[in-house]
Amino acid sequence: MNAYDGGPTAPAGAEHPAAPTPPYPGPRTGVAALSLRYQIGAALAVAVVAITVCVHIGMVFLHVAPPNTVTKKHGKAIDDWLYPEFEQNWKLFAPNPLQQNIAVQVRARVRTADGYIRTTGWQDLSAQDGRAIDGNPLPSHTQQNELRRSWDFFVSTHGTDNRPVGLRGALAETYLRHIVVLRLHRADAAGKGGILEHVQVRSRTTAVPPPKWSGEQVSATPVYRELPWWSVPADEAAR
Amino acid sequence: MNRLSLAISAAVARVTESALGPYQTAVIRIGFTVTWLLFLLREFPHRQELYGPDGPWDFDLAQQLIGTNGSFTALMWFRGQFWFETVYVLAVLAGVLLLLGWRTRTMSVLFMVGVLSLQNRSIFMGDGGDNVLHLMCVYLVFTRCGQVWSLDARRARARAERTVDRTGPVLWSVFGFALVTVTAAGRLDGDPTVPVILWGVWLAQALWWLVGRHTRTGQSRILLDVVANVVHNGALLVIMAEACLIYATAGWYKIQGSRWQDGTAVYYPLQLDSFSPWPALADLLSASGTMVMLVTYGTVVVQVAFPFTLFNRRVKNVLLAVMIIEHAGIAVLLGLPFFSLAMISVDAVFLPTTFLRRLGGWAARARAGLLRRFPYADRMTKPSEPRTPENPEHTHVGFPA
Known part of the structure; x- marks a missing residue:
């Protein structure tokens, strides 16, 4: 999903020399540097963020999609998640521009x-x-x-x-x-x-x-x- | 099976060990703040009419509507001119400081408060551009968008050894006091989204500071860093997905429209009084039916295709350039400069790192050239020392980046 890092078809390494120099080099970071106890904490964080991100993207998708089977059934849950701060409308000049x-x-x-x-x-x-x-x-x-x-x-x-x-x-x-x-x-x-x-x-x-x-x-x-x-x-x- | 678990562990290692896309998140930080600042500057003479307590959408109307949806706006905390002007100025200030990347995380929260306060106060004044900023200012809070091109990054580079950070705790205390007061006064009783973010960031900063104080390389410190990276990477994914959904929605709904099918759609907005600042230019561009059809079809093709091109770097970059040019055209032709600037900022999250680094290089050279011409400004710049690998100190003591 990292578009700027090149997709699977990108020539290997083409953009990688420039890929993020870690701006704050320090001792080894990431889960590898953690003991098992802390690794469980990290895994939990990854899980929570992954679930939240998936749910949020899914909700936004259903919100902007045309009315469908799922939105008919779960419209209330979608609205509760998105309103008022994540409301959006991207039918820009669509389906037809105002004439x-x-x-x-x-x-x-x-x-x-x-x-x-x-x-x-x-x-x-x-x-x-x-x-x-x-x-x-x-x-x-x-x-x-x-x-x-x-x-x-x-x-x-x-x-x-x-x-x-x-x-x-x-x-x-x-x-x-x-x-x-x-x-x-x-x-x-x-x-x-x-x-x-x-x-x-x-x-x-x-x-x-x-x-x-x-x-x-x-x-x-x-x-x-x-x-x-x-x-x-x-x-x-x-x- | 073995391959799958290897791939998963590689992915986990990747999203936990660093905050990806440092240049991309920095460039959108700069893009959104510049858009917002130019907007606030442009509307400064109209600020009362747009958001003031006695504008057409006055305090009472806003209060009744917000009573039904619970959206967040600091402008409803107090009535009166003084508070309104204060919030407007603070919104500008937060924008400037986030643009510069000073105490980036804290400023991103204040930036969000500023954007939401003004926009939610008068929701019927906005357009698509406001909607983009509205969403992005929330997502930006979760990113480490000050890793490069920021005062925070420069401070981190310049600081060879640990110094005691006084500003951080002071800022934290001030905002903590404000947060407690506002919550106790029942002003955050509406929708919980924004209050949860405000409290969450405030508590996370305290935790970051406490852990950093006791241990600089210990396990808990690394764990916090991992969590911050994961949250950043999640938010970056949401920002990119949001951009794809914007284009997908705009494109797929157009396909259903008869005017987009018969190839005349682009002609019509150019004839609307609200979107035709240059009628002569619009007439010139719509003089040829074939041209109008090509642009009409091209727009739909680009918008529908964009999300799928992310799987191919070269095609993606070509389309990105096309979209940025189209938005620049919309800025002028339809008189929508702030909408276009916001959309270009969204597009920028997909720019390749090589290009962004080159851009950064040009900016640095231009700045150096300016400084040579105006040497008195030299005292503004400090020689930046090379990074010290021993220094795990992040930009923000007391402020999780």
């Missing part, structure tokens, strides 16, 4: 300083993120992940009727509201002395146009998903 641009847009009902209620136009927050990423060699997580993943989180914890499912649904809703309110305040949407009373979020999904050379056709008409108006708590309403 839609999903833009999150927001508008607000604002009470202006002189008491009028005004409804703002839709602001495309994803487009703002996109512009911040354009020509940026080091996009920030705040531009690339924050809104995008917050929307994914919202969608995955809400039914098609936009009602939250469980605690995570409620968390997702508050999180998304915090983000849009933060962005609205940054754009000074409420104006001087004004407060945000309500906000409304919608998503605009547009199919990525297929490559010119493919000859495929997809509809360029965007699909909207509009959420209900949410009231903004007093402590978030002003800047």
